[in-house]
Amino acid sequence: MAILIMNTQKMIHTLLLVSIFVIASILSATLISKSTHAAPVVGFTPGNIISENIFTNSQSMTAAQIQSFLNSKVTACDTNGTLRATEYGRSDLTHAQYAATRGWSAPPYTCLKDYSDGGRVSAQIIYDASQEFNINPQVLIVLLQKEQSLVTDTWPISIQYQSATGYGCPDSAACDSQYYGLTNQIRWAARMFRAIMNNSPTWYTPYVLGNNYIQYGVSPSCGGSTVNIINRSTQALYNYTPYQPNQDSLNAGYGDAPGDCDTHGNRNFFLYFNDWFGSPLYGNLVRTIENASVYLVSGNVKYPIADMSTFGALYPMGGVTFVNQSYLDTKTTSAVLGRIIRSSDGTVYFFDAGIKLSFGSCAQVEAYGSSCGQAQLLDDSQINALTTGPGMTSLYATTSGKLFYITGGEKREVYDNTALSQAGLSGSANTLNEPAIAYIPYGSPVIRADTIITSRQDANKQILNSTLAYPIRSSQYTAQALTAVTAKQLDDQSIAKLTLSTNSFDDSFVDGSGNIYVLTSDGKKLVPDPSSFQVTPIQLSTGIINLISGSGALSNPSLLKTTDNGTVYVIVNGQKRPLVAMEDLKSITGENVPYIGWMSGSLLGSIPTGNIIVGAGRMVKTASSGTVYMTDGYDKIITMTSFGPTVDMGIIPYVRTISDEILSRYTVDTSGLSSYVSCNGVNYIGLSGILYQLTISGLTARVLQPQSCNVLTKQTTPPRFLLAPNGTIHELKLGVLHPISSWSTYLALSSGGGSMVSVSYATASLLPSGAAL
Amino acid sequence: MIQTHKTLSKGKIIALVVVILVVLGAAAYTVYGLNNTASTETKEASSKTTDSIDYGEATDEQKNTGLDQKGNAQSEAPASNTNEPITVVVTALNPPDSTKKTTTSEVTTLQIRVRIDLVTTAGTCYLTLTKGSTTVTKQAGTQAGPTTSTCRGFDVDQSELSLGEWKATIEVVSGDREGTVSQNFTVQ
Numbered sequence: 001m002a003i004l005i006m007n008t009q010k011m012i013h014t015l016l017l018v019s020i021f022v023i024a025s026i027l028s029a030t031l032i033s034k035s036t037h038a039a040p041v042v043g044f045t046p047g048n049i050i051s052e053n054i055f056t057n058s059q060s061m062t063a064a065q066i067q068s069f070l071n072s073k074v075t076a077c078d079t080n081g082t083l084r085a086t087e088y089g090r091s092d093l094t095h096a097q098y099a100a101t102r103g104w105s106a107p108p109y110t111c112l113k114d115y116s117d118g119g120r121v122s123a124q125i126i127y128d129a130s131q132e133f134n135i136n137p138q139v140l141i142v143l144l145q146k147e148q149s150l151v152t153d154t155w156p157i158s159i160q161y162q163s164a165t166g167y168g169c170p171d172s173a174a175c176d177s178q179y180y181g182l183t184n185q186i187r188w189a190a191r192m193f194r195a196i197m198n199n200s201p202t203w204y205t206p207y208v209l210g211n212n213y214i215q216y217g218v219s220p221s222c223g224g225s226t227v228n229i230i231n232r233s234t235q236a237l238y239n240y241t242p243y244q245p246n247q248d249s250l251n252a253g254y255g256d257a258p259g260d261c262d263t264h265g266n267r268n269f270f271l272y273f274n275d276w277f278g279s280p281l282y283g284n285l286v287r288t289i290e291n292a293s294v295y296l297v298s299g300n301v302k303y304p305i306a307d308m309s310t311f312g313a314l315y316p317m318g319g320v321t322f323v324n325q326s327y328l329d330t331k332t333t334s335a336v337l338g339r340i341i342r343s344s345d346g347t348v349y350f351f352d353a354g355i356k357l358s359f360g361s362c363a364q365v366e367a368y369g370s371s372c373g374q375a376q377l378l379d380d381s382q383i384n385a386l387t388t389g390p391g392m393t394s395l396y397a398t399t400s401g402k403l404f405y406i407t408g409g410e411k412r413e414v415y416d417n418t419a420l421s422q423a424g425l426s427g428s429a430n431t432l433n434e435p436a437i438a439y440i441p442y443g444s445p446v447i448r449a450d451t452i453i454t455s456r457q458d459a460n461k462q463i464l465n466s467t468l469a470y471p472i473r474s475s476q477y478t479a480q481a482l483t484a485v486t487a488k489q490l491d492d493q494s495i496a497k498l499t500l501s502t503n504s505f506d507d508s509f510v511d512g513s514g515n516i517y518v519l520t521s522d523g524k525k526l527v528p529d530p531s532s533f534q535v536t537p538i539q540l541s542t543g544i545i546n547l548i549s550g551s552g553a554l555s556n557p558s559l560l561k562t563t564d565n566g567t568v569y570v571i572v573n574g575q576k577r578p579l580v581a582m583e584d585l586k587s588i589t590g591e592n593v594p595y596i597g598w599m600s601g602s603l604l605g606s607i608p609t610g611n612i613i614v615g616a617g618r619m620v621k622t623a624s625s626g627t628v629y630m631t632d633g634y635d636k637i638i639t640m641t642s643f644g645p646t647v648d649m650g651i652i653p654y655v656r657t658i659s660d661e662i663l664s665r666y667t668v669d670t671s672g673l674s675s676y677v678s679c680n681g682v683n684y685i686g687l688s689g690i691l692y693q694l695t696i697s698g699l700t701a702r703v704l705q706p707q708s709c710n711v712l713t714k715q716t717t718p719p720r721f722l723l724a725p726n727g728t729i730h731e732l733k734l735g736v737l738h739p740i741s742s743w744s745t746y747l748a749l750s751s752g753g754g755s756m757v758s759v760s761y762a763t764a765s766l767l768p769s770g771a772a773l
Numbered sequence: 774m775i776q777t778h779k780t781l782s783k784g785k786i787i788a789l790v791v792v793i794l795v796v797l798g799a800a801a802y803t804v805y806g807l808n809n810t811a812s813t814e815t816k817e818a819s820s821k822t823t824d825s826i827d828y829g830e831a832t833d834e835q836k837n838t839g840l841d842q843k844g845n846a847q848s849e850a851p852a853s854n855t856n857e858p859i860t861v862v863v864t865a866l867n868p869p870d871s872t873k874k875t876t877t878s879e880v881t882t883l884q885i886r887v888r889i890d891l892v893t894t895a896g897t898c899y900l901t902l903t904k905g906s907t908t909v910t911k912q913a914g915t916q917a918g919p920t921t922s923t924c925r926g927f928d929v930d931q932s933e934l935s936l937g938e939w940k941a942t943i944e945v946v947s948g949d950r951e952g953t954v955s956q957n958f959t960v961q
């Protein structure tokens with residue numbers, strides 16, 4: 001037990017010791033980690049370290065602001081070098097003592113914030129150089145820090161000021177004394193930056209805009225890569241540090257990377273600038289805090305951005321940077337930025353969606369409504385920031401699905417590829433955003449005949465007959481009949497460029513030969529008697545008529561009705577006349593089941609309504625009178641004096657009562673009715689309800705209207721024998737009645753064949769009598 | 774003594790172990806959290822989009838990065854006094870290309886730039902372009918930059934060059950020192 005207790009106690013002590021060790025290890029590891037750890041550099045692009053507009057924003061800070069900034073970075077300066085040199089691992093020595101061991105200058109040490117040269121404090125020297133050479137003072141501040149750590153150093157030695165910006169200090173050799181001194185160093189740096197920014201013909205640099213071979217370190221063995229330098233500000237930085245950081249250097253953040261190829265200059269410039277003044281990659285698009293107007297700054301010019309579309313198209317140029325009004329005032333305000341820009345080498349581009357597309361010729365630029373001379377000049381860095389796309393084409397497709405042919409400063413909307421091909425304008429197209437060509441006015445669209453054009457804006461349709469467009473008056477059967485006709489959308493602005501007819505396409509049309517068609521529920525139907533409609537529909541080409549569904553013809557006369565009313569109309573003499581009863585149909589068309597067209601358009605409504613058609617070959621009367629009439633055709637009634645002729649002709653023995661008003665619209669023929677009639681130029685005699693083809697010499701047949709004839713049964717060969725009401729049998733030969741004198745004679749004659757029907761006195765009296773048999 | 778030891782019961786031992794583990798966990802969390810915070814802050818700083826000026830005190834990273842630079846520039850002796858070969862590197866060689874046409878012009882110039890690892894305005898550059906038996910020569914002075922120099926050239930008009938494979942040789946002479954670099958290119 002004692003041993004166990006002792007072991008337990010030991011175990012506790014051991015645990016405590018282990019715990020302390022582990023905690024100490026973790027904490028020390030933390031400290032080590034904190035001192036060496038750094039997050040990788042994010043956003044560093046070797047070809048675009050800093051944008052030109054930020055690089056040249058000389059109004060970013062006043063001298064007072066520069067002074068405040070320098071003050072903030074060094075709170076206490078070790079002027080006498082009395083603080084311990086712990087940063088060099090020599091806490092046993094003061095800074096002064098450590099400097100002595102290195103052969104550095106002795107105190108006093110003057111921090112940059114307090115340093116003067118030629119009677120000016122450093123902040124003023126920086127500011128003055130920035131104004132003289134139009135370079136952002138922040139660039140000069142960062143340069144002083146990345147070259148000599150002068151901004152943060154609490155005990156800078158004299159040689160740090162001698163070569164403050166590293167000008168005249170090769171990476172592999174000693175510095176050149178002709179460039180010594182803070183003012184001298186800052187001015188040389190600013191002068192060189194300005195010369196490069198101006199692309200001065202007298203200042204040569206090892207680097208150019210475009211592709212350059214840039215090493216990762218001083219030694220060629222470090223390797224390198226081709227870097228596409230897109231702006232002169234980046235080009236200028238490589239004149240200072242002619243190397244790019246390798247990936248290890250970028251991964252090390254502010255720290256050192258292993259190996260001999262860890263170059264810090266441009267990496268540290270990027271980091272310091274980013275941490276102290278914000279991203280160095282913006283500044284193309286600027287505005288002030290007070291005014292929301294955004295400008296694209298190119299050199300000494302600022303272009304107002306008029307719309308969000310243009311702003312969005314410039315996204316590779318970064319976000320909007322807030323600048324002072326004084327900076328904006330140094331830039332000349334140009335016209336609103338359009339979509340046609342040019343670079344310093346004369347290449348003219350169209351830009352959209354972050355892409356630049358070069359024009360092949362100035363004529364093509366003019367087709368897009370500008371000219372090579374009018375193209376807005378941008379900094380090459382800004383041109384380079386845009387991704388290079390294909391060359392511009394005359395055809396411009398939009399992401400919204402439209403296609404335009406751009407010519408003569410107009411955009412002609414293309415109906416479809418077939419229309420394009422027919423116009424001989426086929427080719428390749430770039431697909432870009434439609435707002436980019438919003439500035440180009442619409443021209444006449446590229447269309448093709450025999451098609452339907454639908455408005456994108458209000459869905460209204462036009463049918464295109466050659467070059468004339470008819471607005472389509474939409475209805476149920478119209479739409480149905482046009483399903484086979486190609487229909488595409490165009491903008492209203494394009495439709496407005498068409499030759500629009502004042503007449504609409506509805507439910508009737510005529511072809512080049514004068515044939516009228518109507519649109520029914522079964523599609524198009526030919527009107528057998530065009531004159532009966534007395535209308536002048538729009539004329540369509542044979543091509544488009546063939547595309548309209550349907551075939552066949554209406555009845556003659558045409559029978560039509562609307563979808564919302566049961567009344568069937570007969571189209572006669574430019575009128576639509578309501579039918580009273582369906583049993584009258586045959587009298588109208590001669591067909592037992594005539595075709596009735598159902599219509600949904602406005603044609604029927606446009607035809608004046610005529611008198612009701614009672615039905616031809618009918619007996620009618622009014623309630624107010626006992627007179628009976630037989631209707632003959634559409635407009636005439638014949639006063640009847642007896643029912644004999646109607647019985648002989650086979651008129652239905654039913655008298656329909658009609659109103660006096662309807663009756664009054666008929667023409668009354670009082671000349672009487674006989675059973676000897678003429679239908680369509682053929683004479684008939686009515687016998688026992690059938691009309692037999694027969695011509696009676698010396699007697700004029702009553703001409704009946706075709707509609708009346710339609711309801712009468714007709715035969716070509718009359719019966720041989722007629723039985724008169726008095727019992728006499730007659731043989732009808734060549735239109736003459738021959739009485740048969742005896743039954744035996746009749747039997748003898750009838751043995752040769754022939755039928756016998758009854759004949760009324762009235763009809764028999766019409767026939768001439770011949771010799772008895 | 775034995776009784777004293779007996780007061781350390783098994784339950785207390787377990788409780789002590791638990792406390793130690795909690796402390797360890799807290800320490801580990803602190804380390805992890807601190808590191809992550811530092812990392813996140815740096816990345817966010819890299820994505821700033823405005824020109825806000827940081828008037829805060831410099832961070833240790835920002836201060837320490839420059840320690841090695843202190844005294845780097847102390848020598849006053851001009852670098853051109855040695856007899857070592859001059860390092861010359863071709864940084865840009867862009868031949869004329871008739872297939873690359875701008876809207877208003879064609880690329881008709883051979884552009885050659887070099888980096889000379891020597892700060893001097895007194896040097897001379899000799900450019901020799903050869904294609905078979907054809908030779909084109911150019912000469913230019915040197916332009917001193919902050920840390921290197923470059924030739925004050927060369928831009929060669931296409932009219933001096935026929936189509937095909939060429940070799941460019943740049944020789945730099947400065948005092949007793951010289952350096953040479955060559956590179957092939959194609960005119961098309």
